[in-house]
Amino acid sequence: MVNKKASGKKMAWGDLFDLRREDIRALYKTTAAFFLTFYVWFNMAPLVTTIVSVGGLTMAQLKLLAVCNVALTVPARIFIGMASDHFGPRRTFSALMVIMAVPALVFAFSTGYTEMLVSRLIMSMVGAGFVIGIHMTSLWFKPRDIGFAEGVEAGLGNWGSSIAAMTIPAATVVSSSLVGAEYGWRYGMALSAAVMMLYGVYYWFGITDGPVGSTFRKPRRAAAIEVSTWGDLGNAIVWTVPIMGVLALLAWRVHGMGFMNETALMVCYGLVALGVLYQMVQLLRVNVPILKRGVPEDDKYRFTEVAVLCAAYVVTFGAELGVVSMLPAFYQKTFALDPVKAGLVGGSFAFLNFFSRALGGYISDRVPSRKGALVVYLAGTAATFGLMGLITPAWPLPLAILVTLLCALFVTGGCGTTFALVPLVKRRVTGQVAGYAGAYGNVGATIFLTAYTFVSSQQFFFLIGAVALASFLFAVLAFREPAGAFAEEYHLSSVDRALEAGHAH
Amino acid sequence: MKIMVGIDGSPLARRALHRAIEIFRPLAPEIVLVTVVEETLDASGMGEQIFDKWRESRQRYLKEMADWAASQGAEVDALMAVGDPRKMLQEAIRSKSPDLIVIGRRGASDVEAMRLGSVSAFLIRHAGCDVLLVHK
Numbered sequence: 001m002v003n004k005k006a007s008g009k010k011m012a013w014g015d016l017f018d019l020r021r022e023d024i025r026a027l028y029k030t031t032a033a034f035f036l037t038f039y040v041w042f043n044m045a046p047l048v049t050t051i052v053s054v055g056g057l058t059m060a061q062l063k064l065l066a067v068c069n070v071a072l073t074v075p076a077r078i079f080i081g082m083a084s085d086h087f088g089p090r091r092t093f094s095a096l097m098v099i100m101a102v103p104a105l106v107f108a109f110s111t112g113y114t115e116m117l118v119s120r121l122i123m124s125m126v127g128a129g130f131v132i133g134i135h136m137t138s139l140w141f142k143p144r145d146i147g148f149a150e151g152v153e154a155g156l157g158n159w160g161s162s163i164a165a166m167t168i169p170a171a172t173v174v175s176s177s178l179v180g181a182e183y184g185w186r187y188g189m190a191l192s193a194a195v196m197m198l199y200g201v202y203y204w205f206g207i208t209d210g211p212v213g214s215t216f217r218k219p220r221r222a223a224a225i226e227v228s229t230w231g232d233l234g235n236a237i238v239w240t241v242p243i244m245g246v247l248a249l250l251a252w253r254v255h256g257m258g259f260m261n262e263t264a265l266m267v268c269y270g271l272v273a274l275g276v277l278y279q280m281v282q283l284l285r286v287n288v289p290i291l292k293r294g295v296p297e298d299d300k301y302r303f304t305e306v307a308v309l310c311a312a313y314v315v316t317f318g319a320e321l322g323v324v325s326m327l328p329a330f331y332q333k334t335f336a337l338d339p340v341k342a343g344l345v346g347g348s349f350a351f352l353n354f355f356s357r358a359l360g361g362y363i364s365d366r367v368p369s370r371k372g373a374l375v376v377y378l379a380g381t382a383a384t385f386g387l388m389g390l391i392t393p394a395w396p397l398p399l400a401i402l403v404t405l406l407c408a409l410f411v412t413g414g415c416g417t418t419f420a421l422v423p424l425v426k427r428r429v430t431g432q433v434a435g436y437a438g439a440y441g442n443v444g445a446t447i448f449l450t451a452y453t454f455v456s457s458q459q460f461f462f463l464i465g466a467v468a469l470a471s472f473l474f475a476v477l478a479f480r481e482p483a484g485a486f487a488e489e490y491h492l493s494s495v496d497r498a499l500e501a502g503h504a505h
Numbered sequence: 506m507k508i509m510v511g512i513d514g515s516p517l518a519r520r521a522l523h524r525a526i527e528i529f530r531p532l533a534p535e536i537v538l539v540t541v542v543e544e545t546l547d548a549s550g551m552g553e554q555i556f557d558k559w560r561e562s563r564q565r566y567l568k569e570m571a572d573w574a575a576s577q578g579a580e581v582d583a584l585m586a587v588g589d590p591r592k593m594l595q596e597a598i599r600s601k602s603p604d605l606i607v608i609g610r611r612g613a614s615d616v617e618a619m620r621l622g623s624v625s626a627f628l629i630r631h632a633g634c635d636v637l638l639v640h641k
Contacts, residue, residue, distance in 0.1 A: 368591065368627060424588070486593075487542070488564065488585040492575040 016152065022211060023140045027149055029207050030136045031156045033093050036196040037129030038160025040104050043192045044069060044120070046165045046343035047172060047185045048329045054182055061113055063453040064257055066325040068120040070445045071250045074243055075275070076125035077439070080132065088209040089136035093129065097200025100126040104193030108186045117259060127442075133157060139210035155354035161324050165347025168192065169328075169340040224282040225432040226290060228300035233287050235303040237280055239310060243439045244275040246446040253450055301426040301482070306433050308471075308479040309418055309425070310440035312374060315381055315468040316414035318444015322464070323411070324350050325449060327404070330457045334393050335400070345401055349408040356409045360416025370424070371481040374417045378472035380410035385465030389458045415441075424482045509537040509603035509634075511594055511624075514566055517609035521639040522570060525607040526577050535580040539597045540567050541590040560587070591627040598634055607637045 018024055044051075048062055084092040100123060107119040133153055141149040168188050175191075176184025227236050251268035254260050260268070328346030331337050337345065364373040384407035391400045418437060425433050444467075452460050510525050512518035525536065542563050564585060571583040582601070586593035598606060610625045629636050 368631065370589075482588070486584055486586045486597075487560070488567075488583075490571075490583050492571050492581040492583065 026140045026207055026211075027137065027153060029203065030089075030093075030133050030140075031153045033097065033199060033203050034129050034133035034153060034157030035160040035163075036192075036199050037097065037100070037126045038157055039164045040100065040160075040192050040196050041069070041123070041126045041129075042161035042164045042324060043104070043168055043189050044107075045161075045325045046168045046328045046339065046346065047189065048326075049332045049342070050169075050172065050185045050339055054185065057113065060257065060453060062329075063326075063449070064253065065116060065120050067250060067253060067446060067449045067453065068117055069124050069325065070127065070321055070442055070449060071121055071247065072124040073127035074246070074439050074442045074446075076128040077131050077435075077442075080125070080128040081135075084132045084135045089132045089139065090204065090207055090209050093132045093136065094200045094204040096126065096129060096132065097196050097203065101193045101197035101200070104196070105190055108190035108193060114259065117254075130154070130157070130438075136207075136209070155357050158350060158353045158357070162347040162350035162353065164192065165324070165328055165343045165350070169343035173340060224279065224286040225306075225436065226429055227287055227303050228295045230291055232303035233283065233291065235307065236283055236287075239303070239307055239436065240279050240283060241276055242443050243436075244272055244279060246443050247275070248272040249450055250446060253453065302480065304478050305421075305425045305480065305482065306436055308475050309421060309433065309437045311471040311474050312378060312414065312418045313437045313441045314444030314447075315378065315464060315471045316411050316418055317438075317441030318448060319381070319385070319464045319468070320350065320353075320408075320411050320415070321441065321445035322448035322452065322460075325445075326452060326457065326460070331400075334391065334457070335397055336393075345404070348401065349404060350412075352405065352408045353412045356412040357416040359409075360413030361420045362416075363413070364417045364420035369481060370417070370421050371475070371479050374414070374421060374479070375472060375475050377410055377414040377417045378468055378475055381407070381414050382465050382468035382472055384410050385461050385468055389461035389465060391458075391461075421481075426482075506532045506534040506605075507537060507601070507603040508534045509539060509598060509601060509606040511590075511606065511608040511628075512538055512540050512567070512570055513590070513609075514540070514563065515609065517639065517641060519570070521607050521609040522574065524639050525637070526574065526579060530577070533579075535582070536574045537582040537584065537597070537601050537603055538567060538571055538574065539584045539586065539594060541586045541588065541593045543588070543590060560585075590624050591631075594624070594628060595631060595633070598632055603634055605635045605637055606632055607639060610638045610640055 015021070016024065016027075019028075044065065048066075051057060052059065052062060080092060080096065087095075103119040103122040104126075107116055107123065110116045110119060134150055137150050137153050171191060172185045172188035175187035178184075179187060225236060227233050248269055251260065251265055251272070255262075255265040324346070327349055328339070328342045331345045332339060332342035335342075360373070360377060364370045367373050384403065387403045388407050391403065419434070422434050422437055448460070448464060448467075451463055455463065506529065508525055508529060510518075510522050512522060522536075522538070525534075540563055542560050567583050567585055571581045574581045584597055584601075586597065594606070594608075606628065608625050608628060625636075625638055629638070
């Protein structure tokens with residue numbers, strides 16, 4: 001990035017194999033932790049059909065479980081992010097892995113649907129491992145290497161969901177043959193939780209918060225995002241509401257399924273309203289003094305850019321989370337595949353993540369316009385989801401898989417192009433811009449999966465395609481690529497130098 | 506004659522500046538030095554401090570190169586920008602309208618050089634003025 005030669009070589013792909021380097025080892029240790037949290041987080045999707053047939057659940061009940069699986073992730077990211085700042089990522093990550101193994105085990109050996117629902121809801125917090133992993137990586141690597149290191153960490157870690165989709169059904173087949181079909185899936189799932197718990201213990205002793213000798217510093221964390229105009233303050237408030245607001249949607253859905261009475265629903269609404277109100281108060285508290293003082297022209301940025309990136313992440317990461325949760329079941333039903341094969345095919349969606357997400361970022365770095373890269377990826381996402389919606393049992397399976405992979409290429413690559421733009425919006429608030437976009441990924445997933453409880457798979461794909469089209473149009477019309485600015489300018493002439501020299505003598 | 510030189514802190518950038526002055530000295534060119542600091546991808550508060558440190562070191566470097574060019578008898582304008590190097594160099598060309606831009610090319614031997622290579626490749630197509638590419 002900057003001062004490359006002056007301060008040594010920038011980290012490259014080859015360095016990843018240099019296991020003698022302490023930071024590379026720390027990267028892998030953290031990646032493994034992140035991987036395991038994702039593995040456990042998504043250990044249900046590949047078993048959905050098995051759980052239905054063995055446990056006697058309805059499809060609607062299962063869809064609700066899928067929604068619960070991503071519900072608390074957003075608020076958990078906020079609180080766990082704070083915990084990571086306070087206690088350091090090592091302790092927070094260890095605690096998360098050990099504690100979250102409990103609901104995972106409860107789920108695995110649950111006897112009733114309510115138990116499943118509650119344990120999944122609690123387990124959705126395991127998705128916050130992402131935040132801790134990013135934090136830990138940022139402590140180990142110099143800023144110029146951080147984009148790459150975090151790309152590796154996030155890319156490999158996200159594989160957890162696809163590896164889960166591919167391996168858990170196989171593990172289940174093995175354990176089913178040992179203990180019978182009724183308990184088979186339970187042991188498959190419990191195994192993943194147990195591995196995560198053990199790794200959590202190892203992580204506590206196996207890593208430090210940054211290289212030895214460096215002190216763990218608490219990063220600055222403002223209470224709310226800074227904006228530049230009064231209009232943008234309104235904009236920011238509007239875009240902040242859904243981050244907590246999706247929880248109301250979830251509560252309403254749970255209520256609709258008869259697992260919550262009116263009073264409990266009202267209490268949930270009240271809590272969500274309090275959360276939203278709290279965030280609004282924070283936004284006002286941070287911004288009113290700033291705006292009253294006035295923001296200098298060269299320090300301004302448009303909140304619209306943040307909004308576009310949020311919308312883009314809804315249909316990229318949000319769609320990915322949503323689709324990953326239902327794809328194995330979709331393949332199993334549409335093409336009458338057995339769970340192992342359906343898991344393999346379904347898992348291929350997220351499997352591409354490591355390459356295609358990095359590819360998206362790489363392309364964004366190379367082409368003349370990052371906005372161009374983003375809109376092309378969004379258009380591709382919209383188009384390929386349209387194609388996904390056309391898949392019928394009459395299709396040859398390889399063609400369906402090809403379309404799925406193409407869709408995955410655009411969706412995960414879209415994540416890369418979105419996050420390639422995040423740091424450019426406004427330097428000082430990059431963390432918060434990333435927070436907004438990241439949260440919208442989960443907002444998207446929650447909304448899509450809630451919608452999934454009402455619609456067929458075909459309609460689900462068309463819905464995502466339509467939202468992607470809307471994001472595409474929003475990006476084309478509203479997004480202005482931040483190019484940077486001139487920071488300094490001065491003039492030196494030989495006359496000046498002569499004068500200077502004259503004074504010196 | 507107005508010559509813009511894009512410099513990035515590398516030895517080759519220094520060489521590009523030397524070449525520009527060496528070749529065009531008889532024309533008594535006005536030199537416009539441009540350096541672009543890329544924004545860090547680090548999202549933590551710590552990245553901010555380190556970014557400031559880079560920017561300062563790049564400022565000193567720019568000053569040093571400008572002083573050297575001025576000591577060679579040239580009129581020197583120095584510009585520092587923050588952002589995408591391609592975009593900002595293009596922007597600098599637009600605002601200063603030089604007759605020529607001189608940049609170093611490092612060749613695509615590793616990832617970082619490919620990025621730089623992409624800057625020169627971009628400028629060759631989009632600069633809107635003549636481009637002189639200085640090789641190793």
